[in-house]
Amino acid sequence: MVTFKATHIVRPAEPTQNEAMYLNACDQIKDRTHTPTIYFYKHSPVLDSGEDVIQRLQHSLSKALVLFYPLAGRLSWAEEGGSRVVLHCNGKGVPIFEAESDSTVEDFGDFTPTPSIQALIPSVDYTTPIDEIPLVIVQLTRFRCGGVSIGLGISHVMADGPSALHFVDEWAKIARVAEPVVPPFLDRKVLESDKPLDVTFDPSVLRPPPTLIGLEDNMEQRKKPITVSFLNLGKVQIEKLRNKANLDFDKENGRGYSRFEAVAAHIWRCTSKARGHVSEQQTSLHFVADFRNKLKPALPRNYFGNALIRVEATDKSGSLLSNSIGTASRKIREAVENVTEDKVRGYLDYLKGLPDVGRFRSLDNSGRPKGDFYGNPNLAIISWTALPLYGADFGWGKEIHMGPGSMGFDGKTFIIPSHDGDGSFNIAIWLQEEHMGSFKKCFYDDI
Numbered sequence: 001m002v003t004f005k006a007t008h009i010v011r012p013a014e015p016t017q018n019e020a021m022y023l024n025a026c027d028q029i030k031d032r033t034h035t036p037t038i039y040f041y042k043h044s045p046v047l048d049s050g051e052d053v054i055q056r057l058q059h060s061l062s063k064a065l066v067l068f069y070p071l072a073g074r075l076s077w078a079e080e081g082g083s084r085v086v087l088h089c090n091g092k093g094v095p096i097f098e099a100e101s102d103s104t105v106e107d108f109g110d111f112t113p114t115p116s117i118q119a120l121i122p123s124v125d126y127t128t129p130i131d132e133i134p135l136v137i138v139q140l141t142r143f144r145c146g147g148v149s150i151g152l153g154i155s156h157v158m159a160d161g162p163s164a165l166h167f168v169d170e171w172a173k174i175a176r177v178a179e180p181v182v183p184p185f186l187d188r189k190v191l192e193s194d195k196p197l198d199v200t201f202d203p204s205v206l207r208p209p210p211t212l213i214g215l216e217d218n219m220e221q222r223k224k225p226i227t228v229s230f231l232n233l234g235k236v237q238i239e240k241l242r243n244k245a246n247l248d249f250d251k252e253n254g255r256g257y258s259r260f261e262a263v264a265a266h267i268w269r270c271t272s273k274a275r276g277h278v279s280e281q282q283t284s285l286h287f288v289a290d291f292r293n294k295l296k297p298a299l300p301r302n303y304f305g306n307a308l309i310r311v312e313a314t315d316k317s318g319s320l321l322s323n324s325i326g327t328a329s330r331k332i333r334e335a336v337e338n339v340t341e342d343k344v345r346g347y348l349d350y351l352k353g354l355p356d357v358g359r360f361r362s363l364d365n366s367g368r369p370k371g372d373f374y375g376n377p378n379l380a381i382i383s384w385t386a387l388p389l390y391g392a393d394f395g396w397g398k399e400i401h402m403g404p405g406s407m408g409f410d411g412k413t414f415i416i417p418s419h420d421g422d423g424s425f426n427i428a429i430w431l432q433e434e435h436m437g438s439f440k441k442c443f444y445d446d447i
Contacts, residue, residue: 002120005099007097010095012091013059013065016091019089020086022189024192032130036118037152037402039152040105041149043146053140053396056175067181070304074130076131087157092134097137101141101143103143103144111230117405117406118406122139135154135155137153159304159305161387163184163304166304169392172394176393185300201343201349210377212377221410226430232425235424238424245265261329266443267429269328269446272321274442281377286380287382288309288310294341294344309339359372376411379413385425390419
């Protein structure tokens with residue numbers, strides 16, 4: 001059980017710009033929900049030293065918010081309408097919720113992102129007026145064993161994965177008085193370009209995902225109970241999948257399939273098999289690609305914002321399962337290779353010209369659920385394999401676990417590199433309860 005003790009509002013330690021900051025098209029389509037992550041720390045002498053841990057977090061966060069001052073602001077609906085938002089850098093601050101739990105860190109086992117994990121991350125009522133919702137929310141929870149967790153939520157509008165991790169890393173460095181601190185690049189207009197487009201963006205990639213054959217919509221699938229599993233793929237198992245995928249690869253014409261491509265293909269195939277699709281069922285695998293290095297010139301390494309483009313691989317379930325894992329890997333490779341500078345520029349230009357961007361969000365403008373459904377017969381994979389996830393040391397040692405919160409839907413999947421650096425992956429996947437058993441069997445039996 002988690003008991004809340006206090007709420008602290010942290011504002012920038014120094015005066016910052018009071019301005020309305022430009023949000024580009026890539027920001028505007030993002031959910032105004034928060035990305036939930038959790039950091040666990042075991043007991044350490046520093047936590048027993050008498051220093052007030054909450055004061056250390058407050059003091060360091062106030063300094064970090066001088067650099068990342070947009071995060072201390074608030075959003076509002078734009079006067080132009082179209083479900084667009086305006087970012088007000090007004091220094092209203094970030095709440096830190098102080099809590100205690102009668103659990104121990106060990107009670108969370110392998111840290112499967114269940115509701116017990118979600119209780120350690122602040123929740124948000126999105127029916128609250130948008131200009132009252134903080135863009136960052138933090139929860140410090142102390143456990144009976146002396147360990148702590150930091151639950152964090154950062155608005156999707158404000159930051160993608162690389163940017164969010166940059167903020168956490170700099171905040172942690174400030175907390176432990178480490179150097180050098182790397183400030184963010186905050187000008188989101190850098191994505192804009194007057195360069196003539198050589199191609200016309202095909203908006204079909206943004207179409208709603210397929211529905212099950214015989215159903216007019218996905219409402220029945222949305223209502224089915226889901227469950228989560230946290231599965232480990234060892235380094236040897238991953239290499240076995242890669243080797244199987246690369247049996248079909250012409251090595252003279254490029255590099256072999258990556259660990260991500262092979263594992264994502266395996267998950268896609270196992271999901272379709274577990275769901276028992278008919279052979280003609282259309283299925284889509286959705287993921288995002290970072291385009292920071294696709295642009296010329298590339299975006300600054302410390303660019304703070306969103307620089308992701310939605311990517312889709314499609315097939316019929318019968319074809320997906322009758323062909324090899326290499327065929328599925330090739331579909332994923334082709335989707336990634338389709339992300340070029342022209343495609344990214346066309347994508348941004350297309351989004352900028354839309355009369356309303358609300359279709360891409362999971363909540364309507366009043367905070368009620370809606371939007372596209374990426375569950376059965378589809379899959380949405382979020383890969384953290386290339387992100388610097390670990391090492392958030394606030395002065396009491398590095399985390400023993402960092403992972404997602406329990407904010408899944410049917411088909412949502414995370415591929416997470418092992419904290420131990422042993423080359424293995426942890427797979428967090430949410431599926432309908434009736435399909436999870438078959439999926440787990442296929443996941444290991446079909447390697």
